[in-house]
Amino acid sequence: MKTEKCVDFDNLLYDFADGLLDEEKTLEVKKHCDSCDNCRSIVSEIKMVTSLAGSLPEVHVPADKMWLGIEKRIDSSEATPEVAASISPGLFTRIYLYFKRTHLVAVPALVTALVLLGIFPAWFSDGNNPFLVSPNPSSTDVYSSEMQKTEENFSADISDASSEARWNMVEDAFSEVTLDNVTSDIYSDWEN
Amino acid sequence: MKRSDVELIQAVLDGEEAAFKILYDKYVKKVYSLAYRISGKYGDPEELTQEIFYQVYKNLKNFHGKSQFYTWLFRVATNTCLQYNRKHNKSRGSSSYENLEENAPMVLPPSSRPLPDTEAEQRLFQEDIARHISALPEKQKMVMILGPVQGHSYQEISEMLDVSVTVIKGRLHRARESLRSIFKDRGDSIT
Numbered sequence: 001m002k003t004e005k006c007v008d009f010d011n012l013l014y015d016f017a018d019g020l021l022d023e024e025k026t027l028e029v030k031k032h033c034d035s036c037d038n039c040r041s042i043v044s045e046i047k048m049v050t051s052l053a054g055s056l057p058e059v060h061v062p063a064d065k066m067w068l069g070i071e072k073r074i075d076s077s078e079a080t081p082e083v084a085a086s087i088s089p090g091l092f093t094r095i096y097l098y099f100k101r102t103h104l105v106a107v108p109a110l111v112t113a114l115v116l117l118g119i120f121p122a123w124f125s126d127g128n129n130p131f132l133v134s135p136n137p138s139s140t141d142v143y144s145s146e147m148q149k150t151e152e153n154f155s156a157d158i159s160d161a162s163s164e165a166r167w168n169m170v171e172d173a174f175s176e177v178t179l180d181n182v183t184s185d186i187y188s189d190w191e192n
Numbered sequence: 193m194k195r196s197d198v199e200l201i202q203a204v205l206d207g208e209e210a211a212f213k214i215l216y217d218k219y220v221k222k223v224y225s226l227a228y229r230i231s232g233k234y235g236d237p238e239e240l241t242q243e244i245f246y247q248v249y250k251n252l253k254n255f256h257g258k259s260q261f262y263t264w265l266f267r268v269a270t271n272t273c274l275q276y277n278r279k280h281n282k283s284r285g286s287s288s289y290e291n292l293e294e295n296a297p298m299v300l301p302p303s304s305r306p307l308p309d310t311e312a313e314q315r316l317f318q319e320d321i322a323r324h325i326s327a328l329p330e331k332q333k334m335v336m337i338l339g340p341v342q343g344h345s346y347q348e349i350s351e352m353l354d355v356s357v358t359v360i361k362g363r364l365h366r367a368r369e370s371l372r373s374i375f376k377d378r379g380d381s382i383t
Contacts, residue, residue: 014365017211046374052321053371055314059225059255062238066224067216069242074209 005032006039013039017046197261204252212252216245219262222342223269229337230273231280232326240276244269259351266344267353270334277330317374324371332367338365 009032015021016029033040195203195214203211223244228237248268255264325336338349339360350357 013258014361014368042372046368049321049368049371049374050340052317053336054343056318056322056341059228059237061221063226066220066238066241066245067213069238070216070245070249071209071213073242073246074212144268 003036003038006036009039014046017043017050025061198257201252201255201261204249211251215248215261216268219265220245223265223341226266226269226337227273229322229326229341230334231276235276235280240273243276244272247272263348263351266338267354270338270352273334274330303352320374321371323375325367328370332363332370333362335360336367336371340368 009029012021012025012029016033019026021029029039033043152165195211197215197218200211200215204215220241224237227235227240227244231237231240237243251268255261325333325341328336334347334353337377338344338352339346344352346357346360349360353360
């Protein structure tokens with residue numbers, strides 16, 4: 001009869017019957033089986049099933065008939081081992097198969113979900129929704145177009161200047177950038 | 193001189209078709225045995241074996257030598273068997289377990305002893321176990337055939353089926369749990 005103690009050994013009996021347990025566990029299960037008819041019987045049945053399955057009579061293979069069929073198929077089709085190379089798995093398939101084999105498919109799926117959940121709301125919340133067309137240019141658009149013009153002028157000037165003059169232009173440009181300027185620029189943008 | 197599997201594969205890829213016949217001769221017994229036991233009562237193991245070796249030939253270039261050729265061959269074989277079963281069960285409009293109804297209920301011949309002492313009893317047990325194996329769910333059946341029947345290790349089966357050893361052990365555990373019913377049906381237990 002199955003006792004409460006038997007439950008502890010339930011999962012070990014198969015490995016015990018297959019001889020897959022370490023020495024310590026083997027002794028533990030053996031000791032239990034010596035005093036438990038139920039578990040001893042299960043182990044015997046497992047061994048018997050395994051042994052009977054392994055002793056099934058060999059299947060008779062039909063002589064050369066099968067090979068002739070294979071040969072015919074190979075000869076009649078255009079399939080060659082070289083052609084098969086073109087269906088070799090690509091990089092993404094290999095990555096997917098690696099995660100599948102290691103049972104970590106959920107990890108890239110979770111990362112993708114987090115990225116989508118994090119990026120898309122932030123993107124749309126900044127007014128960058130690509131599906132909406134604003135009827136009037138916003139202050140940001142005006143600011144951007146002015147910045148673009150300034151940059152274009154600066155690029156045109158600097159490409160015409162000599163190397164020493166270029167260096168001076170860059171120095172002048174950076175001397176105007178102070179923390180106060182940057183902060184006030186940011187706030188002015190917000191105020192608009 | 194006897195050539196290794198890798199050398200034979202290279203020879204096939206170089207256009208020596210006869211090298212593929214050598215590989216066929218070497219493995220046909222185990223592949224046919226798998227096809228025979230997987231395809232069940234209504235299947236055609238010869239047709240299935242031909243399909244397996246045709247797929248092996250067609251995909252030979254995809255064998256990169258990272259595992260043993262034997263393991264790779266059986267991966268192709270098991271996949272082809274599963275596809276074959278799905279295709280044929282679909283065309284028959286029934287599940288792959290229809291044999292269960294026909295085979296399993298043929299309860300074992302009455303016997304006062306559960307242990308197969310005599311040769312005749314041993315044969316009866318073998319027939320029963322073969323019938324019960326063919327009635328197992330597909331994945332359990334595959335593991336049962338590759339493992340206890342054909343004698344592959346957990347690691348080999350894991351590579352053949354591309355699933356972890358833990359999963360293989362679980363499937364084999366459930367398969368043998370079902371097969372133990374053979375002894376339970378006799379109303380006795382082995383001691």
